[in-house]
Amino acid sequence: MDTFLQQLVNGLTAGSVYAVVALGYTMVYGIIQLINFAHGEVVMIGAMVAFTVINALAPAGLPPLAVVLIGTACAIPVCMLVGYAMERLAYRPLRGAPRLAPLITAIGVSILLQHLAMLVWSRNVLAFPQIIRSTSYALGGALITNVQIAIIAVCIALMSGLALLVYRTQLGTAMRATAQNPHVAGLMGVDVNRVIAATFVIGAALGAVAGVLFGTYYGLAQYTMGSILGLKAFSAAVLGGIGNIPGAMLGGVLLGVVEALGAGYIGDLSDLCAYDWIADFMGEQCADGGHFILFGSNYQDVFAFLVLIVVLVFRPSGLLGERVGDRA
Amino acid sequence: MNNVKLGIALIAAAVALAGCGEQKPPVKAEQTKIAPAAAGIEVRIGHVGPLTGGIAHLGKDNENGARLAVEEANAAGIKIDGKEVKFVFLAEDDQADPKTGTTVAQKLVDANVAGVVGHLNSGTSIPASPIYAQAGIPVISGSATNPKLTEQGFKSQFRVVGRDDQQGPAIASYLATTKKPKLVAVIDDATAYGEGIANEVEKTLKAVKVKVLPREKGTDKTTDWKAVLTKLRGRRPDAVFYGGMDATGGPLLKQGRELGIKAVFSFGDGACTDKMTELAGDAAEGMLCSQAGIPPQAADKKFLEAYKKRFNVDPILYAPFTYDAANLLIAAMQKANSADPKIYLPELQKIDFTGATGKIAFDDKGDRKDAEMTIFTIKGGKLGPIAIVKGGKTMTYEEFIKGGQ
Numbered sequence: 065m066d067t068f069l070q071q072l073v074n075g076l077t078a079g080s081v082y083a084v085v086a087l088g089y090t091m092v093y094g095i096i097q098l099i100n101f102a103h104g105e106v107v108m109i110g111a112m113v114a115f116t117v118i119n120a121l122a123p124a125g126l127p128p129l130a131v132v133l134i135g136t137a138c139a140i141p142v143c144m145l146v147g148y149a150m151e152r153l154a155y156r157p158l159r160g161a162p163r164l165a166p167l168i169t170a171i172g173v174s175i176l177l178q179h180l181a182m183l184v185w186s187r188n189v190l191a192f193p194q195i196i197r198s199t200s201y202a203l204g205g206a207l208i209t210n211v212q213i214a215i216i217a218v219c220i221a222l223m224s225g226l227a228l229l230v231y232r233t234q235l236g237t238a239m240r241a242t243a244q245n246p247h248v249a250g251l252m253g254v255d256v257n258r259v260i261a262a263t264f265v266i267g268a269a270l271g272a273v274a275g276v277l278f279g280t281y282y283g284l285a286q287y288t289m290g291s292i293l294g295l296k297a298f299s300a301a302v303l304g305g306i307g308n309i310p311g312a313m314l315g316g317v318l319l320g321v322v323e324a325l326g327a328g329y330i331g332d333l334s335d336l337c338a339y340d341w342i343a344d345f346m347g348e349q350c351a352d353g354g355h356f357i358l359f360g361s362n363y364q365d366v367f368a369f370l371v372l373i374v375v376l377v378f379r380p381s382g383l384l385g386e387r388v389g390d391r392a
Numbered sequence: 393m394n395n396v397k398l399g400i401a402l403i404a405a406a407v408a409l410a411g412c413g414e415q416k417p418p419v420k421a422e423q424t425k426i427a428p429a430a431a432g433i434e435v436r437i438g439h440v441g442p443l444t445g446g447i448a449h450l451g452k453d454n455e456n457g458a459r460l461a462v463e464e465a466n467a468a469g470i471k472i473d474g475k476e477v478k479f480v481f482l483a484e485d486d487q488a489d490p491k492t493g494t495t496v497a498q499k500l501v502d503a504n505v506a507g508v509v510g511h512l513n514s515g516t517s518i519p520a521s522p523i524y525a526q527a528g529i530p531v532i533s534g535s536a537t538n539p540k541l542t543e544q545g546f547k548s549q550f551r552v553v554g555r556d557d558q559q560g561p562a563i564a565s566y567l568a569t570t571k572k573p574k575l576v577a578v579i580d581d582a583t584a585y586g587e588g589i590a591n592e593v594e595k596t597l598k599a600v601k602v603k604v605l606p607r608e609k610g611t612d613k614t615t616d617w618k619a620v621l622t623k624l625r626g627r628r629p630d631a632v633f634y635g636g637m638d639a640t641g642g643p644l645l646k647q648g649r650e651l652g653i654k655a656v657f658s659f660g661d662g663a664c665t666d667k668m669t670e671l672a673g674d675a676a677e678g679m680l681c682s683q684a685g686i687p688p689q690a691a692d693k694k695f696l697e698a699y700k701k702r703f704n705v706d707p708i709l710y711a712p713f714t715y716d717a718a719n720l721l722i723a724a725m726q727k728a729n730s731a732d733p734k735i736y737l738p739e740l741q742k743i744d745f746t747g748a749t750g751k752i753a754f755d756d757k758g759d760r761k762d763a764e765m766t767i768f769t770i771k772g773g774k775l776g777p778i779a780i781v782k783g784g785k786t787m788t789y790e791e792f793i794k795g796g797q
Contacts, residue, residue, distance in 0.1 A: 067626040070651065074618040189639035194673030198650050207652050282615045282643050283671055327619035331606065355606040361620045362582050362609035
C-alpha cells in the first residue's frame with residue numbers, strides 16, 4: 065500500500081508538469097489547428113535560461129527561493145519572445161497553407177531551437193545548483209518533498225489562472241471566438257493576428273514555468289530534454305482531447321499516474337515465474353526463487369505512447385472530447 | 393598538358409624533398425652530437441594522446457609521464473649491445489579522434505619508432521592497434537580500459553592499467569566485505585557498458601551468497617527513477633548498485649534519498665566523477681564507486697618528486713602509468729640487448745618489473761596481471777579514494793600508500 069501511494073505521489077508530480085506543458089499544445093491547436101512540435105523546445109529553453117540565472121546568482125547568498133523566482137522571472141520573458149518569434153516568423157506566413165506545411169515547419173523549428181540551445185549551452189548535462197534543500201514529509205505511507213508540493217501547487221495555480229483568463233477576460237473571449245471561426249471573429253472586430261500571437265506567448269510562458277519546475281525537480285537540464293517531454297505532453301493533450309483546456313489538465317495528470325504505476329508494476333506483472341502454471345513450463349529459470357521478467361521498468365517511457373495509441377484507436381476525440389464551443 | 397604534368401612532378405619532388413628535409417637533418421645533428429661520446433645508437437619512442445581539445449590536459453599529463461621516463465633513461469646513459477643509447481621522444485597529438493589516431497599511428501610507424509606509449513583513449517587505441525601490430529611495434533597504453541583493446545589478438549598490444557570488466561568484481565567484493573549487505577538491488581541503463589558492469593557485480597555478489605533482487609533497468613536518458621526506486625524501497629535492499637553514467641546516476645541517487653532509501657549506493661567508473669555531487673547534492677555523501685588503476689597520489693614517491701621537479705605540477709591522472717609504460721619498453725630493450733622490436737618483444741611479454749604503480753607483469757593477452765582497482769567515496773562533497781582492490785584482496789588506501797613506500 066505504501067508503495068502504491070508513493071507511486072501515486074510520484075505520478076501526480078510528474079503529471080502536473082505534463083499538464084502544464086500539454087496546455088501549450090492544446091491552446092495552439094484549439095486556435096489554429098496546428099500541432100506546435102517546437103513547444104517542447106520552448107520548455108527546454110525555459111529550463112536553460114533559469115539554469116544560467118540560478119547558477120550566476122547561487123553564490124550571491126540570496127535566499128534560495130528568491131533565486132529560483134528570479135530565474136523563473138528571467139525565463140518567462142525569454143520564452144515569450146521565442147514563442148512570439150516562432151509564430152510571427154515561421155507560422156504566420158503559412159497561415160493559409162495546407163495543414164502539412166506548418167506541421168513540418170514546426171518540426172523544423174524544433175530542430176533549429178534544439179541546436180541553437182546546443183551551441184549556447186553545450187551538449188553536456190547541466191546540473192542545476194542544489195540550492196533548495198529537499199525535505200521529505202510523510203503522507204500516509206508515502207514521502208512527499210517540499211519541491212513536489214511546490215510543483216503541484218504551482219501547476220494548480222497556473223491551470224486555474226489560465227481557466228480564469230480564457231473564460232473571464234476579454235482576451236479569453238476573443239481567443240474562444242477566434243477558435244470557433246477566425247473569419248467571423250475578425251469581422252466582429254477581433255484582431256485575429258494579435259489573439260493568435262497572444263496564444264503562443266501565453267503557452268510559451270506556461271512552458272517556461274514548466275521548464276523551471278522540471279529542472280529543479282530532477283536537478284538537471286540538457287538541450288535534448290524538450291523532445292521527450294514534449295512528446296509526452298502532446299500525448300497527454302490527445303488523451304484529454306486536443307484543443308480542450310480542461311482535457312489537457314486531466315490528460316497530463318492521468319498520464320503521469322499511468323506512467324508511474326505502469327513502470328512500478330510492469331516488472332512484477334510480467335514476471336512469468338509469478339504465475340504458477342507458466343512457472344511449471346519454465347523449469348530451471350524459475351527454480352529457487354528465480355525470475356523471468358519480460359518487461360522491466362525501462363519501459364516507462366512506452367506507457368505515454370501506448371496510451372496515445374489506445375486513445376487514437378478507441379476514442380480519437382480524447383477523454384473529454386473536443387467541444388467546439390469551449391476550445392481556445 | 394606536358395607543362396601541367398611537369399608542374400605536378402616538380403611539386404611532388406619538392407614535397408618529397410621537404411619531407412626528407414624535415415626528418416633527416418635533425419637526426420644527423422643528433423648523431424653528430426652523440427658521436428664524441430661513443431659510437432652511439434638512436435632509439436625512437438613514440439607517445440600518442442590528445443594534446444588539443446577537451447581532455448588535452450590529460451593528454452599532456454600522459455605525455456609528461458612518458459617523457460620523464462625517457463629523459464631519465466638518457467641521463468642514466470643506458471648501453472645496449474655495448475653502445476650508448478640516445479632515446480628520442482616523439483610526441484604526437486591524436487585529438488582523441490579515432491581517425492586522427494590511425495593517421496598519427498601510421499606517422500610513427502613511418503618514423504621507425506621502436507615502441508609506442510599510448511593512446512590515451514580506448515576509442516583511439518583500438519583502431520590504431522592493427523597499424524602497430526602490422527609493423528610489429530610494441531605499444532603500451534597507460535589509460536585505455538576498454539576490454540576490447542587486448543581482445544583483438546595482437547601480440548604487440550599491452551596495457552598497464554586495469555580493464556573495465558575487472559571493475560565490477562572489485563566494487564562488488566568491496567561492497568560485500570565492508571558493508572556486509574544481505575540484499576542488493578542492481579540497476580543498469582541498458583547500454584553495453586552499464587549492463588556489462590552490472591552483470592559482473594551481480595555474478596560476484598551471488599558467488600559470495602549475497603541475495604540480489606531481479607534486475608531493474610532504465611535507459612541512458614532516464615531522469616525520472618522514482619517508479620523504480622519506489623518499487624525497490626518496498627523490498628528494503630541494504631545496498632544498491634547502478635551500472636551507468638553520472639548524468640543518470642546523479643538523479644537516481646538524489647531521488648533515492650528523497651524517497652527515504654537508506655541503502656548504500658554504489659557505482660562504476662561512469663558515475664565515479666565530481667559531477668555526482670553537482671547532480672545529487674548532499675545525497676551523494678557516502679556513495680561508493682570504482683575506477684581502474686590507482687590515483688596518481690598513490691604512485692611511487694620517487695616518481696612523484698621527480699615529476700613535480702621536472703614539470704612543476706603534480707600528475708593529474710594516468711602519468712604514473714605512462715611513465716611505467718615507457719620504462720617497460722626501455723627495460724625490455726635492455727634485457728634483450730636490442731632495440732629491434734622483433735627481438736625485444738618476447739622479453740616484454742614475460743617481463744617482471746616494479747614501477748611507479750607497483751609490480752607489473754603481463755598475461756597472454758597483454759593485460760596487466762592483478763591490476764589494481766580503486767574504490768572511491770564522496771566525503772564532505774569531495775570524491776576521494778578509500779580502498780584499493782588487487783587480485784580479489786582489499787586494503788584501505790592508507791595501508792596501500794604505506795605498503796608502497
